[in-house]
Amino acid sequence: xxxxxxxxxLLSRCLTNQGGAWRDFxxxxxxxxxxxxxxxxxxxxVPVTSDxxxxxxxxxxxxxxxxxxxxLRRFRGQxxxxxxxxxxxxxxxxxxxxxxxxxxxxxxxxxxxxxPASNDHHERRIENRDEVERLLAGxxxxxxxxxxxxxxxxxxxxxxxxxxxxxxxxxxxxxxRARAQLKERKVRS
Numbered sequence: 001x002x003x004x005x006x007x008x009x010l011l012s013r014c015l016t017n018q019g020g021a022w023r024d025f026x027x028x029x030x031x032x033x034x035x036x037x038x039x040x041x042x043x044x045x046v047p048v049t050s051d052x053x054x055x056x057x058x059x060x061x062x063x064x065x066x067x068x069x070x071x072l073r074r075f076r077g078q079x080x081x082x083x084x085x086x087x088x089x090x091x092x093x094x095x096x097x098x099x100x101x102x103x104x105x106x107x108x109x110x111x112x113x114x115x116p117a118s119n120d121h122h123e124r125r126i127e128n129r130d131e132v133e134r135l136l137a138g139x140x141x142x143x144x145x146x147x148x149x150x151x152x153x154x155x156x157x158x159x160x161x162x163x164x165x166x167x168x169x170x171x172x173x174x175x176x177r178a179r180a181q182l183k184e185r186k187v188r189s
Contacts, residue, residue, distance in 0.1 A: 007081035015069055026061065029085055033060050036089045045156040046097055059096050060089045098154035142166070143178045150175060 010028065013021035037056045041048045064071050075084050136144040145164060149155040150171070161168035 003077045003080055008077070011072060011075065011081060014072060022065075029082070030057065032082055032085060033057050033089050036086055037093050040090055040093045040097070043156060044094075044097060044154055045158070056093050056096055060092050063092050064088075094154055098152065101151040101154060104151065139178055139181060143174050146171060146174045147178045 007028075010021065010025055014025050034053060034057060037053050037060075038048055040046075041052070046052075071088055075081065136147055139147065142164065146160055146166075149160045149163070150157075155163075157168050157171040160166075160171055166174075
């Protein structure tokens with residue numbers, strides 16, 4: 001599907017900061033973002049709450065606003081604007097879900113709250129990932145792989161089950177056991 005004249009005009013209005021353009025953009029595409037979030041969460045076996053949907057919508061919208069609409073400026077019109085926004089928002093949502101899972105694996109209670117974007121945040125994420133990898137080294141290999149795939153790579157129970165050849169209903173208990181071991185090990189260190 002090609003870029004429609006309505007979307008071309010709306011995009012132009014946003015990029016030139018015309019009054020009301022951003023509000024019109026949000027009104028037009030918010031439903032799309034909610035759909036992408038719900039679909040992505042379902043595909044990754046992530047429970048969806050209205051707070052999570054709100055947080056992830058806000059994250060998508062903030063990313064679209066960053067650097068004077070840099071993501072929207074990269075759109076070349078070779079597809080519909082909705083198709084482009086679906087791909088972009090899904091990437092943002094997947095990345096955010098993976099970061100939240102990593103925070104949960106680290107035992108951060110407020111992992112549902114997005115951390116501010118900064119260099120310090122990026123460095124903390126790298127340190128946290130290194131710490132998770134160090135802690136995973138002490139788990140049995142299969143449990144470590146399940147934790148790595150679920151929390152760090154954001155894979156669904158179904159995908160993990162298929163790839164590792166274990167029953168899907170054994171993934172949750174394996175994650176619970178691993179979390180308990182990781183928390184115990186973290187407390188001791």
